[in-house]
Amino acid sequence: MHGMAKDVTRKGTWQTSLGRKVIMGLTGILLIGYLIIHLTANLLVFAGDGGRLLNLYSHSLHQLGPLLFVARIALAALFIFHIITGIRVVIQNRKARSTRYTMAASKGGPSKMTPASRWMAITGLILLFFVPWHVNMFTLGPYYETVIDGVPMRDLYRLVVERFKDPAIAFTYAAVMLFLCMHLAHGFWSALQSLGALNRRWLPVAYTVGVILAILVAGGFFILPLYTYFFVPMPA
Amino acid sequence: MSQVVLDAKIPKGPIEDKWSNHKASVKLVNPANKRKYTIIVVGTGLAGASAAASLAELGYNVLNFCIQDSPRRAHSVAAQGGINAAKNYQNDGDSVFRLFHDTIKGGDYRAREANVYRLAELSLNIIDQAVAQGVPFAREYGGMLANRSFGGAQVSRTFYARGQTGQQLLLGAYSALMRQVAAGRVKLYARREMLDLVVIDGRARGIICRNLITGEIEAYAGDAVCLATGGYSTVYYLSTNAVNSNGTAAWRCFKKGAFFANPCFTQIHPTCLPETGSGQSKLTLMSESLRNDGRVWVPKKKGDTRPPHEIPEDERDYFLERRYPAFGNLVPRDIASRAAKAICDEGYGVGPTGRAVYLDFAEAINRLGIDVIRERYGNLFDMYREITGEDPYKTPMRIYPAPHYTMGGLWVDYNLMTTIPGLYALGEANFSDHGANRLGASALMQGLADGYFIIPVTIGDFLADHRPDGLSTDHPAFAQAIKDVEDQIKRLLSIKGKKTVREFHWELGRIMWDYVGMARNAQGLTKAISDIRALREEFWKNVKVVGENEDYNKSLEFAGRVADYLELGELMAMDALDREESCGGHFREEYQTPDGEALRRDDLFCHVSVWEHKGDIKDSVRHKEPLEFEYVKPTQRSYK
Amino acid sequence: MKFRLKIWRQAGPDQPGRFEEYTVDNISPDMSFLEMLDELNEELVRQDKDPIAFDSDCREGICGACGLMINGMAHGPKLGCTTCELRMREFPDGSLITVEPFRADAFPVIKDLVVDRSALDRIIAAGGYISVNTGSAPDANAIPIPKEIAEEAMDAAACIGCGACVAACPNASAALFTGAKISQLALLPQGHPERERRVISMVNQMDIEGFGNCSNHGECEAACPKGISIVNIARMRREYIRAVRTGGQVRASV
Numbered sequence A: 001m002h003g004m005a006k007d008v009t010r011k012g013t014w015q016t017s018l019g020r021k022v023i024m025g026l027t028g029i030l031l032i033g034y035l036i037i038h039l040t041a042n043l044l045v046f047a048g049d050g051g052r053l054l055n056l057y058s059h060s061l062h063q064l065g066p067l068l069f070v071a072r073i074a075l076a077a078l079f080i081f082h083i084i085t086g087i088r089v090v091i092q093n094r095k096a097r098s099t100r101y102t103m104a105a106s107k108g109g110p111s112k113m114t115p116a117s118r119w120m121a122i123t124g125l126i127l128l129f130f131v132p133w134h135v136n137m138f139t140l141g142p143y144y145e146t147v148i149d150g151v152p153m154r155d156l157y158r159l160v161v162e163r164f165k166d167p168a169i170a171f172t173y174a175a176v177m178l179f180l181c182m183h184l185a186h187g188f189w190s191a192l193q194s195l196g197a198l199n200r201r202w203l204p205v206a207y208t209v210g211v212i213l214a215i216l217v218a219g220g221f222f223i224l225p226l227y228t229y230f231f232v233p234m235p236a
Numbered sequence B: 001m002s003q004v005v006l007d008a009k010i011p012k013g014p015i016e017d018k019w020s021n022h023k024a025s026v027k028l029v030n031p032a033n034k035r036k037y038t039i040i041v042v043g044t045g046l047a048g049a050s051a052a053a054s055l056a057e058l059g060y061n062v063l064n065f066c067i068q069d070s071p072r073r074a075h076s077v078a079a080q081g082g083i084n085a086a087k088n089y090q091n092d093g094d095s096v097f098r099l100f101h102d103t104i105k106g107g108d109y110r111a112r113e114a115n116v117y118r119l120a121e122l123s124l125n126i127i128d129q130a131v132a133q134g135v136p137f138a139r140e141y142g143g144m145l146a147n148r149s150f151g152g153a154q155v156s157r158t159f160y161a162r163g164q165t166g167q168q169l170l171l172g173a174y175s176a177l178m179r180q181v182a183a184g185r186v187k188l189y190a191r192r193e194m195l196d197l198v199v200i201d202g203r204a205r206g207i208i209c210r211n212l213i214t215g216e217i218e219a220y221a222g223d224a225v226c227l228a229t230g231g232y233s234t235v236y237y238l239s240t241n242a243v244n245s246n247g248t249a250a251w252r253c254f255k256k257g258a259f260f261a262n263p264c265f266t267q268i269h270p271t272c273l274p275e276t277g278s279g280q281s282k283l284t285l286m287s288e289s290l291r292n293d294g295r296v297w298v299p300k301k302k303g304d305t306r307p308p309h310e311i312p313e314d315e316r317d318y319f320l321e322r323r324y325p326a327f328g329n330l331v332p333r334d335i336a337s338r339a340a341k342a343i344c345d346e347g348y349g350v351g352p353t354g355r356a357v358y359l360d361f362a363e364a365i366n367r368l369g370i371d372v373i374r375e376r377y378g379n380l381f382d383m384y385r386e387i388t389g390e391d392p393y394k395t396p397m398r399i400y401p402a403p404h405y406t407m408g409g410l411w412v413d414y415n416l417m418t419t420i421p422g423l424y425a426l427g428e429a430n431f432s433d434h435g436a437n438r439l440g441a442s443a444l445m446q447g448l449a450d451g452y453f454i455i456p457v458t459i460g461d462f463l464a465d466h467r468p469d470g471l472s473t474d475h476p477a478f479a480q481a482i483k484d485v486e487d488q489i490k491r492l493l494s495i496k497g498k499k500t501v502r503e504f505h506w507e508l509g510r511i512m513w514d515y516v517g518m519a520r521n522a523q524g525l526t527k528a529i530s531d532i533r534a535l536r537e538e539f540w541k542n543v544k545v546v547g548e549n550e551d552y553n554k555s556l557e558f559a560g561r562v563a564d565y566l567e568l569g570e571l572m573a574m575d576a577l578d579r580e581e582s583c584g585g586h587f588r589e590e591y592q593t594p595d596g597e598a599l600r601r602d603d604l605f606c607h608v609s610v611w612e613h614k615g616d617i618k619d620s621v622r623h624k625e626p627l628e629f630e631y632v633k634p635t636q637r638s639y640k
Numbered sequence C: 001m002k003f004r005l006k007i008w009r010q011a012g013p014d015q016p017g018r019f020e021e022y023t024v025d026n027i028s029p030d031m032s033f034l035e036m037l038d039e040l041n042e043e044l045v046r047q048d049k050d051p052i053a054f055d056s057d058c059r060e061g062i063c064g065a066c067g068l069m070i071n072g073m074a075h076g077p078k079l080g081c082t083t084c085e086l087r088m089r090e091f092p093d094g095s096l097i098t099v100e101p102f103r104a105d106a107f108p109v110i111k112d113l114v115v116d117r118s119a120l121d122r123i124i125a126a127g128g129y130i131s132v133n134t135g136s137a138p139d140a141n142a143i144p145i146p147k148e149i150a151e152e153a154m155d156a157a158a159c160i161g162c163g164a165c166v167a168a169c170p171n172a173s174a175a176l177f178t179g180a181k182i183s184q185l186a187l188l189p190q191g192h193p194e195r196e197r198r199v200i201s202m203v204n205q206m207d208i209e210g211f212g213n214c215s216n217h218g219e220c221e222a223a224c225p226k227g228i229s230i231v232n233i234a235r236m237r238r239e240y241i242r243a244v245r246t247g248g249q250v251r252a253s254v
């Protein structure tokens, strides 16, 4: 049996079960914020302008120079912080019940438990493998050049279309987005709840908004490769 | 027949000054010396938890024991209705004197005036203390505390926290207790059952417990012992009490020399869910407030098995309204209970067992609308539906009285000390404040007054005269007590008879209920005494206790408790036989007014019956503590 | 009614456990789940077998002593109900019912279906109180508390400490239990002086006991016999964030 803890420190840290959830919530929400911006930009593929706007956007980002570098490092740090904390959380959770139930079922009612909430670690892990693949494919991919309005710049559009014309890539990408959808469906409201932002009134609202947001964001990323594969012509 | 003079140690002076005078004159223990004293507190209910916490706050070293796995589960947690206090926040004329008066009258003039006055006085501090602890009592929109009215009072003085007042008060006391546990001043021993008291040189010096997980028999020594182990209603087997409630601790103290007062004073609560058949483990209380709008009836025809809605109005007997036209369905608990039992005894009872009466809301629903009824009693109706599967909005509830509270208990003086020096009894375990009938919402008040405010003062008076002597459990008296306890356990385990403990308990409950229940008579009580003796004899020959001591063993736990009840039951019957009058919950059929009301005999029985153990139960000796009423003059109750 | 029961038997904390099958017959639909087990135990005693160990006391849903995993659900399938209040009519006649103890590493099994929940007491001891010595309280009406606040505090205070929230949580987290107490005391003005120390100390204790994190599944609220809401967990987190930001020091009231 456990003895009465004598060593309870009276100082709080972010490395308690509650503190870690604050970290998860904060990093998660910021990552969602990034995803929304990222998606908005990617939707430029649908502009039907042969990639003009997309390339201009990408080019303007690159003009930021060192700022972009800092932003990327920050994003990577967020991502890594989120992952490391997530892994620690999951390890602690598994340790908290080393003997599993033979039979477990939800009572329903007010429960918010869904496959999405149960699979956060798995969907997260899928994203963990997906993100480097994705970065490697686009950010670090071949450098095609194009000239828009007399300015030479990277032809990202061409790269995107080219890759998404490969059915393996397009369909894998789309499939991963289904998992993203799950991660976000629980993640959004959960992050707000983890940050203590919800009360009786806002909790149900946040839950619904989260599900809608997940469908919109992941839906956008889901349609993108498929649309490209089926409908976007290969640029000359 | 009694030579022993029982000195209640009531302080001199006018009643309103007694407690303050007493506080001002008791001896004190030097603050620096307090930690050298060890006080054993058995029980973590309202009385025990509040005592343990308050004594530890003063600096004493406290050992606190309970049967449950956590102190928060003590039976006080189940109290629903509320707690009285003479705050007069409603400006309706309440005062300490009025609460004192109501409690003495409600107890049918069988309680000690000085104690009850002090209780009424302390009621004020209890509410303050509880609120400061964070007890979320019900409030008005203005932010002030809300009150409701309760039986036996014409003022609104009951404080409540929804239907969970006992729980919230207990959690308050428990949180204070856990604070002291964290501070190291209270050592908590959960899942322990006290099985004996250790008396050395005539003074209570320790207890023997069984560890309910390992079976180990443990000894603990101290400078004083406070018993706050609750009441013994489970002697009836079926009662509103928790299944682990028991009389064992008090009973074993009785056998070690503590006198037992008024064992026959028990309260049967009128509005409980009836028995449903065999296998039932307890009876659930439904708040008394239901009688405000419900009408009690039975069919006029014996053994009428028609469903209630098919029985026309003129074939129904609203027997309370018929017999008590002035108070109708709102007669006091004892009267309502007795009337229901009588009508069922005559064969008019309803339901599958024939031991229930209807509590019908149809008329109130018609008059007030279903929404009003839902607002007033919604949670109770839901609870009823949960348990019975019937909808009380459509079909009348079936209710029946059930044993609920025991006013009797260990005799204590004004300081709450029993006849064994250094042994105190608190809360429902003592007999002190409720006389022959307890008013609703006053048990919580008493338990907390005893624990928070009385014992911390009075125990110092005793300890100041008894220096700590570093007694350890190596003293031979502990070895002897351990051996006695172990011997009894071995004996129980070795009988290996045919009948289970529960069967014995059930049979005892039947005898108690039939003959020592709501209505008693000499013939029945004599029969009960011989039946209990026979059952006890059979128990010790034929009980079947499985398993071993060194284990979590409910069968063994209950065997010990039932063994004690088989003795306590007999003493209850003896006391009831001895008290040839009717008062409060004690109704002797031979002593009633021509119209069937309780007939008190103040000339002969205006006393506390105090029993002393003398070997066999039948040899127990009854002493008397005469009761004097200076401030509230006894009158006859009438509710016609 | 008749039932087949698959019940977890385990002789002691360090012994291996296993399921055993029993059949009970002649069960009244009005019986509570525990009364049904009482019947089975009577039968086992008659056959000189070790009865099934389980905890219970009040048998009316308020003490929190009882608690079993019934068909994979804490306190069985019915919402807002303790095991002792659960009636056999909730189960189809003749069905198979699986019964396991509440499982969490912080709740070691003592025997069969009995577990040690003293970790919850230690969380309370770490700070689930208001430090007020007996006798030092001001008049009860000295501090008015708006009815809504008092009601909200009461909602949180209704916790019976049964541990169903921990049992039902996929992570065996005690966030609802701890959050309910912290909420109650944070809502009431009496609890404010110690709020920072309280939340930090209780959360630390929760971790020391080995409970998991809260992933916001909300299973706890569904399992809670008193329907205590997870908004109390959010409130605990607010309290925690505030306390960490002030370094656990009492923030000067403005």
Ligand SMILES: Cc1cc2nc3c(=O)[nH]c(=O)nc-3n(C[C@H](O)[C@H](O)[C@H](O)COP(=O)(O)OP(=O)(O)OC[C@H]3O[C@@H](n4cnc5c(N)ncnc54)[C@H](O)[C@@H]3O)c2cc1C
Residues within 6 Å of the ligand: B042, B043, B044, B045, B046, B047, B048, B065, B066, B067, B068, B071, B074, B075, B076, B077, B078, B079, B080, B081, B082, B083, B165, B166, B192, B193, B194, B195, B228, B229, B230, B231, B240, B241, B242, B245, B246, B248, B249, B285, B404, B405, B426, B427, B428, B429, B440, B441, B442, B443, B444, B445, B447
């Ligand atoms: C259903 C119900 C509703 C009620 N409603 C109200 C109400 O609304 N208002 C009111 O004023 N009163 C009410 N009462 C009465 C009141 O609740 C009790 O009288 C009171 O709470 C008793 O408190 P206590 O501290 O004396 O004992 P309990 O709360 O019974 O505590 C007994 C303690 O002693 C321990 N114990 C017992 N035996 C042993 C042993 N042998 N060894 C070690 N420990 C032992 C137990 O573990 C427990 O901790 C109600 C009672 C019931 C049953």
Ligand code: HEM
Residues within 6 Å of the ligand: A021, A022, A024, A025, A026, A027, A028, A029, A031, A032, A035, A082, A083, A086, A087, A089, A090, A120, A121, A123, A124, A125, A127, A128, A183, A186, A187, A188, A190, A191, A192, A194, A195, C213, C214, C215, C216
């Ligand atoms: C696009 C990338 C990602 C986004 C936008 C994102 C977003 C979120 C959000 C908002 C939450 C909710 C936080 C909370 O409940 O407090 C969350 C939780 C979680 N995330 Fe991510 N995440 C991403 C990637 C990842 C990755 C790569 C992992 C890797 C393992 C991961 C693992 C987790 C886990 C385990 C949780 C649940 C923690 C818990 O149990 O409470 N996530 N995520």
Ligand code: FES
Residues within 6 Å of the ligand: C055, C056, C057, C058, C059, C060, C061, C062, C063, C064, C065, C066, C067, C082, C083, C084, C085
């Ligand atoms: S036994 Fe008390 S809550 Fe179930």
